[in-house]
Amino acid sequence: MKKPLGAQISHMLKDRGVDVIFGIPGVHNQEMYRGIEEAEITHVLARHEQGAGFMADGYARATGKPGVAYVITGPGVCNIMTPMGQAYTDSVPMLVMSSCLDEMQAAHGQLHQMKDQRAAAGTVTDWSHQANTAQATYGLVERAFEEFELSRPRPKHIQVPIAQLQAEADPAPFPNQFGLRTQALPPDVAPVLSMLNTARRPLFILGGGTRSNLWRQILTQVGAACFTTYAGRGMAGLGYALDFGAMLPRPGSAEVIASADLVVAVGAELGEVDLWRRSLGHTANLVRVDLDPQVLSDHHRAEVKLQTDGESFARALWASIDHVNPATGWTAEEVAETRGRWRAEVDAERPGIVPVIDALREAMPADTMIYSDMTQFAYVAKEVWDMAYPYHWHHPTGFGTLGYALPAGIGGAVARRGKPTAVIAGDYGFHYTMQELGTAVELGLSLPIILWDNGKLKEIEDSMVGSQIAPNAVVAHNPDFCKLAEAFGALSATPSSLEEMQSAVRAAFDAPRPTLIRVTPDVL
Incomplete structure (x- = not known):
């Protein structure tokens, strides 16, 4: 009608x-x-x-x-x-x-x-x-x-x-059947299989467009090492011995990539915010798999290009992977030593954050979906926090806007009622959208909001100092965040130790409303 x-x-x-x-x-x-x-x-x-x-x-x-x-x-x-x-x-x-x-x-x-x-x-x-x-x-x-x-x-x-x-x-027409996306079939991946069969040190780079639950099996069968972009974290699951993690931005990753004799990048844009350098570092053949022709034609100049989605590529690869001889060029010891060195670099660059991250990870269920903001705490966590499941950490990677975490986390929590969802924000970015606390309270969301409060735009201050600029406009007056949260009707906590922080986080997942947990560098 x-x-x-x-x-x-x-x-x-x-x-x-x-x-x-x-x-x-x-x-x-x-x-x-x-x-x-x-x-x-x-x-x-x-x-x-x-x-x-x-x-x-x-x-x-x-x-x-x-x-x-x-x-x-x-x-x-x-x-x-x-x-x-x-x-x-x-x-x-x-x-x-x-x-x-x-x-x-x-x-x-x-x-x-x-x-x-x-x-x-x-x-x-x-x-x-x-x-x-x-x-x-x-x-x-x-x-x-x-x-x-x-x-x-x-x-x-x-x-x-x-x-x-x-x-x-008049009413809208009845929904029409969607078209069928062109998908990769086993014959389409034959060139990649041929390369894998002769490679001793094959390396996969898995991005946000790699949706498939087959990657752990594929990597294991082939004997391949892997990196993930920030958006692709968790794709290999926890504990894969040849996983270099989300460490592509480490300068030393270019050297590792150069040592591979085949690089396969799937659903990864490999842009500035993935690498923080222009060159990937590869010297061997590069295979690109992506839906976007602009990605396939970029300056990395892949030798083999497949315009398809990561999921159908993985299925096609898995269907014929048993004919590939497993590579033996990578060792678990090499990967562990490299990752340990990079972790130490991360800790030295932004001191005092890694231990807090380790404690926070222990307090959260493995299937927690996390939404983070542009804050040093998240920058460190994205490199050292291994994810058990893919697509469970969301960050404003490309545009890089402040104020993303809280409202995005609310949207995620609405979608995941009954499943754990958490927010990680910095004190300055929280100002952008902190009014959405009212929405979270109104919805009765069991949402831990971890607020990293170092009292300043610390990343910008560090950048200014590194550029020999006297730090200016990097400190803003903060409210009493806990009183603010309580004024909205939320719960709050300011833990004075890592153990107290863990207890507050665990309680927040069971609370009938959101909990703002203000964490400062003094928590150590």
Whole structure:
């Protein structure tokens, strides 16, 4: 039956598997809210559109499904652009639906008016389009979900004029069958198998696009060593003896990679934030496996390139791997010695953090999903904290925005009710989105929020000193974070020892509301 288009949009999303929408209503987009409850979709009210976007990001990373956000014209779109930019660089499927003004060129001084909202959103999304009819709206939503399924997942923005949202519209068409992604088959991986069969020191680099539970078996069967990017951590599981971990940014990793006689990079962009250098360091043949042609054609110049997803590549490889002679060039002792040396480097670069990380890891269940912010604590943890499961640590790697962890962790916790989820933030970055504590309390989330409070922008201070710049503007006045959390209705703790910190974290997973755990360098 006919309904206002705003209501029909929610029903269309529900039919395509959307069960949660994050956002903030306003007079311009209120018609989209007419259909949310009717479609039996849960709406999570953020305290800021930036928070709504990060929640949608965190939900998408936890589920693999697109995260959806509703925002208003103008400032709502501007506020969510940072989360969209983060989702773009980190390959996160996100759909942002917004209202827009009916007339722009011949009208001035309107509420929420900006020069070109669609174009602005297009700078941080895969695409940004305006739908001027109901059918155009339905077509763009259908296209977004099709591309989430088939292409490199990235955010999309659809804006609909206010009058169209209010106008009566027929229901959206029934969901169409998604197209079939081209997948790798055993014949496609024959060149890689041939190379593996003659390699003595094969090395795999596993990135965030390697979704498969076969990698541990493949690496073991082939006798290959591996690195992971930050996004690919946990892909080899805990305890694989030839795993160099997420240590690609270590300068010495280039020397290790140069010693390999075959390098296979799967679902890894190998960009600046993966390597922190331009050259990978390889001297042998390089194989690249990726969905994105831009990645395959980059400056690393692979000899063999396969445009496919990591999961089907792993299946095709595993189907024929028994014909490969296991390599014997790597030893567990070599890997352990190298990793030990790199761990010592990490500890020396940012002293006093590694022991706190070790204690925190012991206090968390192995299947905890962690959302971290741009803070020294996370920078250290990403290198020394081995993950038991893939896709269980999420960080704003590419865009590198502050304020990500808390709202993204809320989105993850909404998606993982009954499973452990935690947040790690720094004191300065926490200021960006700390108002979302209200959302976490409102939802009754059992969410430990570990706040690393060193009282300053310590990473920037260290960088300034290293560049012979007198540290400036690196210290800000902090509130009493625990009182702030309690004012929102959250629990709080300031442990004075590592043992107290561990107890507070364990209790937080069972609490009926979020717990802010303020940890300072004095905890040691």
